[in-house]
Amino acid sequence: MKTSVMLGTLALAGLAGAAQAATLDDVKARGTLNCGVNPGLTGFAAPDASGTWQGFDVDLCRAIAAAALGDPAKVNYIPLSGETRFTALAAGEVDVLARNSTWTFSRDTDLKLDFPAVNYYDGQGFLAPRALGVASAKELDGATVCIQTGTTTELNLADFFRVNNITYEPVPIANDAEGRQQYLAGACDVYTTDASGLASVRATFETPDDHVILPEIISKEPLGPAVRHGDTEWADIVRWTFYALVTAEELGITAANVAEMAAAPTENPEINRLLGTEDEYGTMAGLDQQWAVRVVQAGGNYGEIFERNLGESTSIGLARGLNALWTQGGLMYAPPFR
Amino acid sequence: MTIAAEPPRRAFRPSQLINDSRYRGLTIQVVALLLLAGLIAYLGHNLVVNLRALGKDFDFGFLGNRAGYDIGQTLISYTNNDTHARAALVGMLNTLLVAALGCVTATVIGVLAGVLRLSKNWLIGRLMTVYVELFRNVPLLLWIVLVHAVLSNATPIPAEFRGEGATASMVFGVIAFTAQGTFIPWPVWGEGAELLTVVLLLSILAALVWRSYARRRQMATGRPLPVLWVALAILVLPTVLAFLLLGRPVTFDVPTMRETGIARFNGGVNILNSLVALWFALALYTGAFIAEIVRGGILAVSRGQSEAAFALGLRPGRTMRLVILPQALRVIVPPLISQYLNLTKNTSLAVAVGYADLRATLGGVTMNQTGRELESILLLGLFYLVVSLVISGAMNVYNRRIALKER
Secondary structure (H helix, E strand, C coil): HHHHHHHHHHHHHHHHHHHCCHHHHHHHHHCEEEECCCCCCCCCEEECCCCCCCCCCCCHHHHHHHHCCCCCCCCCEEECCCCHHHHHCCCCCCCCEEEEEEEHHEEEEEEEEEEECCEECCCEEEEEEEHHHCCCHHCCCEEEEECCCCCCCHHHHHHHHHHHCCCCCEEECCCCCHHHHHHCCCCCCCEEEEEEHHCCCCCCCHHHHHEEEECCCCCCEEEEEECCCCCHHHHHHHHHHHHHHHHHHHHHCCCCCCCHHHHHCCCCCHHHHHHHHCHHHHCCCCCCCCCCCCCCCHCCCHHHHHHHHHCCCCCCCCCCHHHHHHHHHEEEEEECCC | CCCCCCCCCCCCCCCCHHHHHHHHHHHHHHHHHHHHHHHHHHHHHHHHHHHHHHHCCCCCCHHHCCCCCCCCCCCCCCCHHHHHHHHHHHHHHHHHHHHHHHHHHHHHHHHHHHHCCCCCCCCHHHHHHHHHHHHHHHCCCHHHHHHHHHHHCCCCCHHHHCCCCCCCCCEECEEEECCEEEEEEEEECCCCCHHHHHHHHHHHHHHHHHHHHHHHCCCCCCCCCHHHHHHHHHHHHHHHHHHHHHCEEEEEECHHHHHHCCEEEEECCEEEEHHHHHHHHHHHHHHHHHHHHHHHHHHHHHHHHHHHHCCCCCHHHHHHHHHHHHHHHHHHHHHHHHHHHHHHHHHHHHCCCCCCCHHHHHHHHHHHHHCCCHHHHHHHHHHHHHHHHHHHHHHHHCCCCCCCHCC
């Protein structure tokens, strides 16, 4: 009897230890940020020739690490497939998921995730060989379609074909590399995923010009970082790290001039509040005063990050489009730092 | 008068629980049980607490919700308007399909390779050794991916079958091997097909009756009757006759390339490359293990048995079939059960080639879309457990039938 009482006490003690601490404290105690990324999507997250992770989502991980830990290099990148990503986040394997994931109602509520911000407004499209002779997605009756499982695109695809009363045959694939291989082998007639992903995959083809992205965008895909539901302090840090990047672009703060602007208070009070030369915005978020300076230093502002990874000068060649600042006709709109 | 010498009864002392061999076993068992119960309680409690921390509950209600996704290959009708439960059922049937195909093919390959490896022909023996060693020593996943890559890269795409300048053509004009699957003709049951089925069943019965008659006759008189040819005739002739008399009730729906739109075969049935890849790789891989089991079983039968059979004048083929294999089966069947179980569980590697088995539907898309990891994985585990137990139970019944009868 005494043994079982003792065991019970032990069990309770173990439980108390296992109870979840705040994510920020965990990250600080660990010294690195565990960031879930795409296993390989050029422009968003992919290791380069020397094995260093590069990309649009990777730069967000670096910015968050710069804010929370003071060093953008202290990121542990964890590649996750479309199927495993949310489980990994829920289980605490990653602190933040920056893996071009679509913000949807059921993911926000039923899956118990939080999407603090949208860092890329996207939509689902189709990539087809020119030889297929198809000008519109509505002509795809009877097509075999490569589709990543465990994504919203899988559900959009079913809806799109149902609404247009045409048929298709799905070929499920696990990631973009497999999709590329199957598509090029002809195992599917068309490949569907977010239009940005299609541009990224097409950029890796030997002859990108033989393939067209069909004009139809069949869904709304607001892509953004995700965190676990319930830790609002951590969600705030991710959210405002991203908005710091957007605000920096709006205010003309770049990686090149941020140090100079943060050296002394400027004429613009919003710049001063953001860069910590006025008021104490960093401490309000549980960070220090210099956090936003480091965030911009890590990889530049939102516009710089976009241009370097996805912009028209890169092989992917995406225009800003919906992702331009609101002042330039886009949807990127950060709440005020006030 | 005798006085029974009462052994001195001493009061029970707690130290006896450890020092006295009469009680020690009991003590250890009680402690182990308590530890186990504590561990299970700890894990269960941990689960409840952590689920609560994540704000999740434990509920199978999601199975009744609309699935919303499509599945490439289905044995029963399924649309994206059906429920997650139906999608899981489709996956289950797909798993069972590839497991059944795999087990049958692996057994055929395994028995052939196992017997041939013992062949006196140097070349055949060595070839089988190469096959067994090659497949046994390379991971199954690699074989699945390899077969799939070959199937989808070495075959033409459907567009190449179209029009005047078609660069690819169908085998025998009816089968098309393409990068998107193999299109084969499929029977269509017309008027009078039921009668034809009845005729076929009756002729199978008649063939079995003839076989047992021939056997009894041989037992009684020692004179063998021809079994194979007569049985074949009984099987084929009435069916063919009925087929013609009923006006060809069964026709074949041959796949044809459609004229407009995206190049695609209409009619027939498309066997996906993922199914073929999984089936072949599983059969060849497990076949290599079964070959070794069969070889071991045959070698376990003492040489005296075959010498005795030869002395009686039995030819090598009959010696193998009537003397060696029945005895070898007793050694072969128990490990064969494990191979069947392995094959069935290995079907979950379907994920590598995108075949829609249960792991891909319930344990893949459904789990991901609904976020019900615990429930899905529990159901998945339960399914494989039940299937394995059924296979193992059925094979044990068979094993008891062929086992040495001890009276």
